[in-house]
Amino acid sequence: MPLFQSENLIYYYPDREKPALKDINLRIEEGEFLLITGGSGSGKSTLARVLAGLIPDFYGGRFGGKVYFQGRDMGQINRRKLAREVGMVFQDPEKQLVMTSVEAEIAFGLENLGLPPAEMSRRVAEALSFLDLTEVRQEFTAHLSGGQKQKLALAAILAMQPRVLVLDEPTSQLDPVAAEEFLNLVKRLNEEMGLTIILIEQRLERCYHLADRVVFMEDGQIKYEGTPEQLARWAVQRDIPFVPPVARIFARIGFPSIPVTVKEGRRLLRSNFDRREFPPLKPAVKAEPGEPVLTMIKVWFTYPNGKEALQDVSIQISTGELVAIMGANGAGKSTLLKTMAGLLKPGRGRVQVMGRDLSNKGRIGDGRIAYLSQNPNDYLFQDTVEEELLFALKNFALPNDGIVDELLEKLNLQRYRRVNPRDLSSGERQRVALASILVTRPRLLVLDEPTRGMDYRLKDELGELLTGLSREGVSVVLVTHDIEFAAAYATRVLLLFAGRIVADGPKHQVLGQSVFYSTQIGKMCRGYVDGVLTLQDALDRLAPAWPARQVVP
Incomplete structure (x- = not known):
């Protein structure tokens, strides 16, 4: 039975x-x-x-x-x-x-x-x-x-x-x-x-x-x-x-055997590829930083219970950057985002956004900073998805110049236009909340776990949307536990530990050197094919060496 x-x-x-x-x-x-x-x-x-x-x-x-x-x-x-x-x-x-x-x-x-x-x-x-x-x-x-x-x-x-x-x-x-x-x-x-x-x-x-x-x-x-x-x-x-990514890469290059674990994938790599075929990659040249949008100088933040959530944080976010902030639960990531958005006032240090000091004046209230918290329900007040977006425009006295239709299309929400957002799934509510802050066309977009509840397709769509925004000059900072998403779309990764920044640099540098904060394909290729984090990285390096060889199962 x-x-x-x-x-x-x-x-x-x-x-x-x-x-x-x-x-x-x-x-x-x-x-x-x-x-x-x-x-x-x-x-x-x-x-x-x-x-x-x-x-x-x-x-x-x-x-x-x-x-x-x-x-x-x-x-x-x-x-x-x-x-x-x-x-x-x-x-x-x-x-x-x-x-x-x-x-x-x-x-x-x-x-x-x-x-x-x-x-x-x-x-x-x-x-x-x-x-x-x-x-x-x-x-x-x-x-x-x-x-x-x-x-x-x-x-x-x-x-x-x-x-x-x-x-x-x-x-x-x-x-x-x-x-x-x-x-x-x-x-x-x-x-x-x-x-x-x-x-x-x-x-x-x-x-x-x-x-x-x-x-x-x-x-x-x-x-x-x-x-x-x-x-x-x-x-x-x-x-x-x-x-999973390991299975996808072997299927894409035509392998008859498809592994589902890193261990199986490494065994197939050893059996079928000579590591001498993959010379070390030259270090990427770090791009010159653009115009600073956000600057944090020696910022400290302590909660009323005495917990120091941020300790001596100094960072600069430039125009068009897509920065992923990662770290353990309780490391201070959400506190850092709220401080960036002016929702929390630092105990010490300075926070400047587009030349304005937020340390004393609080957040900028004209829509140039957009903040999305972990809980999308905090943003849902209206009876339909469309009304949520129109409400945000009205709040900031901004015109609807087609931005509502554009975002509904981009975030795959057209069919839910007349639906009550609280009746949607968690991933769908997350997209509605994101659309409700994007209608203001912000210069700095701050997102706390934006991929929570999203499937592979929706995450890819979100990644493409954020990449497009960064190309248009929007600076995007997001907190995420999704290493695969950060590796695919971030240009820079920042690791936070106990309120302090312990790593900050290009994604291949930070994630490539990390043991736990690495992708599944990165773990499989570690020490064998360097410089690989994503499916596309693996295809670029493995596929050319694959044709016309005898497979060892």
Whole structure:
């Protein structure tokens, strides 16, 4: 008997004419690690909500077909009992946090289960330790970074020891090291404790190789399911980008064997290429900086609780630069962005934007600086997507000279023009929020995790949009944990550690010398083919050496 089984499942959200799910026939076995992937709005999160028992009871709408859990119709299972069996972590952690402190949040679910105090204390301690939250156990939850909030939501679910763990993009706000640690923990829970894992993820380089089976969804339907290797071959043959970079490069150069891990990729490199074919690249000549748009001089910032979030930060952003800021959760990245935008006043030092000092006067209120925070919901107030953009124009007394239609087209939002933005998926809401600040045609664009919730296609579209803006003279500064995105589109990378800048330079210099902050292809080629970070880099260097050679499988 499968753990889950759906038969001809179809589901419509309230007031929607198009089904979010249709003809879903899926079996999930006890102890399986299932990865669900696909584009934004493909139905991944909706399917997860069905498996967690939240649809249709919580979300309403029209529901057809059958879904069984351990052979029983899920509609007939007591909700309280089901909640003890299936735990779900949502894409937006703030939707799950209800208590004021970290420790109380983890204990909240256990108290509802009526566990003895000694058992609760042990489980809380284990969850805090597993997810590296011990140092912030007494912290006010509102003061946590986005990544810490996400880990807290995970800890609260794990403490209840469910049999099934449903995770909706759990690493979207985690830095590379923390994401790898968490996914390894999830794999351990699956292998050593027998938990069934249902993981929804966009950044496949982090988790693709961990899954027993992968399901690819499109337009509310399951288009393919199989092992990671089977899906990789199927997707590459159809030019579907939902495949990790290592698999894509070997498929693109015509390899009959497609690896899904860095280890397999390095083995194929060693077997089929002579490293002497790839002489070291000459160091890139650093371009002369253009006109400074933003200058920070010895900036310090300390929060009321005494935490020094920024320490002696001095940087200059020039016209047309596309700068990616990276670093661990809690390193001060979001604080740095808010200081750039004039939302926070530095305790010491100076911040100048386009010749104006923000250190004392605060932010420039004419739209020349545009800031997008981690949470797109902070920007959504109107009843339709179009009204959101028009509202921003009205706020700054700017004319609508076609910019609204232009941005809706560029960000693939035309079909949602009359839709309430709060009804959209997380990735779609992120694009609406971005459009609402771009209508002011800013000179300095400051973005905090803009790719969160976006699939490969949408990230490529966003990258092309930001690259186009930088060519037009807009300076773009973005915080991201998405190394693949930074490597593909940034011109410069800045690493922040404990409030201090520890690396600042061209992306190939900073990411190429990093162990953890490197791309999947960069890790595969390290020490073998230098100067490779992206798929295009690998094609440029590997493809010419590939023709007419005997393949060693």
